[in-house]
Amino acid sequence: MSSLSDLIEQYLRELLARAESIEIQRRQLARMFRCVPSQINYVLETRFTIHHGYLVHSRRGGGGFIRITRINWEPRSNFPQELDEIIGRQLSQEEMDGFLYRLVEEELLGENEAALVQSVIQQELTGLSGEDADTLRARLLRVALLTLCHQNYPG
Amino acid sequence: MSSLSDLIEQYLRELLARAESIEIQRRQLARMFRCVPSQINYVLETRFTIHHGYLVHSRRGGGGFIRITRINWEPRSNFPQELDEIIGRQLSQEEMDGFLYRLVEEELLGENEAALVQSVIQQELTGLSGEDADTLRARLLRVALLTLCHQNYPG
DNA sequence: CCATTTTTGACCTTTTCTGACCTTAGTTTA
DNA sequence: TAAACTAAGGTCAGAAAAGGTCAAAAATGG
Numbered sequence: 001m002s003s004l005s006d007l008i009e010q011y012l013r014e015l016l017a018r019a020e021s022i023e024i025q026r027r028q029l030a031r032m033f034r035c036v037p038s039q040i041n042y043v044l045e046t047r048f049t050i051h052h053g054y055l056v057h058s059r060r061g062g063g064g065f066i067r068i069t070r071i072n073w074e075p076r077s078n079f080p081q082e083l084d085e086i087i088g089r090q091l092s093q094e095e096m097d098g099f100l101y102r103l104v105e106e107e108l109l110g111e112n113e114a115a116l117v118q119s120v121i122q123q124e125l126t127g128l129s130g131e132d133a134d135t136l137r138a139r140l141l142r143v144a145l146l147t148l149c150h151q152n153y154p155g
Numbered sequence: 156m157s158s159l160s161d162l163i164e165q166y167l168r169e170l171l172a173r174a175e176s177i178e179i180q181r182r183q184l185a186r187m188f189r190c191v192p193s194q195i196n197y198v199l200e201t202r203f204t205i206h207h208g209y210l211v212h213s214r215r216g217g218g219g220f221i222r223i224t225r226i227n228w229e230p231r232s233n234f235p236q237e238l239d240e241i242i243g244r245q246l247s248q249e250e251m252d253g254f255l256y257r258l259v260e261e262e263l264l265g266e267n268e269a270a271l272v273q274s275v276i277q278q279e280l281t282g283l284s285g286e287d288a289d290t291l292r293a294r295l296l297r298v299a300l301l302t303l304c305h306q307n308y309p310g
Numbered sequence: 311c312c313a314t315t316t317t318t319g320a321c322c323t324t325t326t327c328t329g330a331c332c333t334t335a336g337t338t339t340a
Numbered sequence: 341t342a343a344a345c346t347a348a349g350g351t352c353a354g355a356a357a358a359g360g361t362c363a364a365a366a367a368t369g370g
Contacts, residue, residue, distance in 0.1 A: 003316060003368090026359055036318050041360065046315085055274050061325020063158025064358040069270060113302075120301045124294055139279050139291070140298045146275045147268075147302045158326060158357095181349060191328050196350070201325085216335025219348040316367070326357070333350070340343080 008033055008043045012068065016054075021069040040066070087142055090134035096121070096141055109148070117144045163188055163195065164202045167223065171209075176224040199223070206253035208260065238297055245289035251276070251296055264303065272299045 002010075008029070015022045030037040048054040048068055057067040086099060100118060103109040109117075121140045125133050157165075163184070170177045185192040203209040203223055213221040241254065255273060258264040264272075276295045280288050 005316065027357090037359075038319080038361080039317065042316070050274055050278065055270050057270065057273075058359060059325075060323070060357085060359045061158075062327065062357045063161065064325070066359075069267070071267070071271070117302065120298055124298060136291075136294065139295065143275055143279060143295045143299050144302045147272060147299045160326065182347090192349075193329080193351080194327065197326070213349060214335080215333065215347090215349040217347045218336070219334085221349075311370100313370090314368080316365100318363105318365075320363100321361085323360070324358085326355100328353105328355075330353095331351085333348105335348080336346085338343100338345070340341100 004033060004035060004039065005043050005046070008035075008040065009047045012043070012048070016068060016070050021067060023065045023067045025064070026066055044068070083142055083145060087138050089138055090131065091138040091141060092134055093137070096137055099141075103145075109145075113148055117141065117148075120144065159188060159190060159194065160198050160201070163190075163198045167198070167203070171223060171225050175227075176222060178220045178222045180219070181221055195221070204253065206250065206257065208257045238300060242293050242297055244293055245286065246293040246296060247289055248292070251292060254296075258300075264300075268303060272296070272303075275299070 011033075012022070012024075015024075024040075026037045026040045029040055033039070044056050044066070048056055050071075053071055055069040055071060057069070059065055091099075097118070100109065100114045104111055104114050121137060121144065124140055125137060128136060166188075167177070167179075170179075179195075181192050181195045184195050188194070199211050199221070203211055205226075208226045210224045210226060211221065212224070213219070246254075252273070255264065255269045259266055259269045276292060276299065279295055280291060283291060
């Protein structure tokens, strides 16, 4: 009962099992599976997102391509999602400090990293306060942690 | 898969890997790759800009030439301050891509890191455009790079 | 029967490639 | 020596070659 999307997904997964990164051409793949090119986008959007552990990169124009790269978030495979849930759209100074403290406690982050993140973000927030600061703080923290996360668990 | 422009870029990069500065003749290069001379200009304009870390000089007329010079960028001394100068308060998508590309070129950043930074920041910017996006992009990139930088140059 | 997922197609944007025409700098000639 | 010629490189607009988006239709599962 597998749909066409499942087949395409399976095909791409097989390629990705052998290489960390693959390059495909949307048109060619669509021809291969006898579907419309946008179907390929659908498969990528529903099955190869960053939450699934993949990065998708593409280039238009002549010689264009779509590159899919496998990344290992392991052993905390759902870290990005957890970040979304925990950080949310706004984050106060106290909330951030508490969260960083907890990460250090759980040994997911070294003390130095935590201090660095704090100082860098604080500097970035100079002049802002209230809701603006909270919104920006949430975004900055998310980017900083994802960046660190990748360093700590390279693919 | 790779376009003609990619091939020409690659060829020039190989020459530039061995010398800090090279001189080419547009016509000859065009003949070599069996394309129109203006294609060479296209490659230079899209892949050897100052953002990519290159300077291009040329002279017309008999004995004319195109000189491409690689600029060596010294990151060490004061990374945070330099980031300020280079990134500025606002940063377009293209500027960011060019800058990341250059960091990868100079082996200050791995390809995976660059791709991750790009994707995380892009995700963080969904829904925004124009000046808002440019401002936030600048801030996010700065935090991401400083975070990575600490990993690479602990102190 | 309804909600969700999949599939399709019309239309859009970006990147590459080409060619006609322009400018500049040496070289030759009247 | 000035004009004409030749040998470069520059510009720009349009065609071509990709991939992206979005909403509607179709299929699927509960």
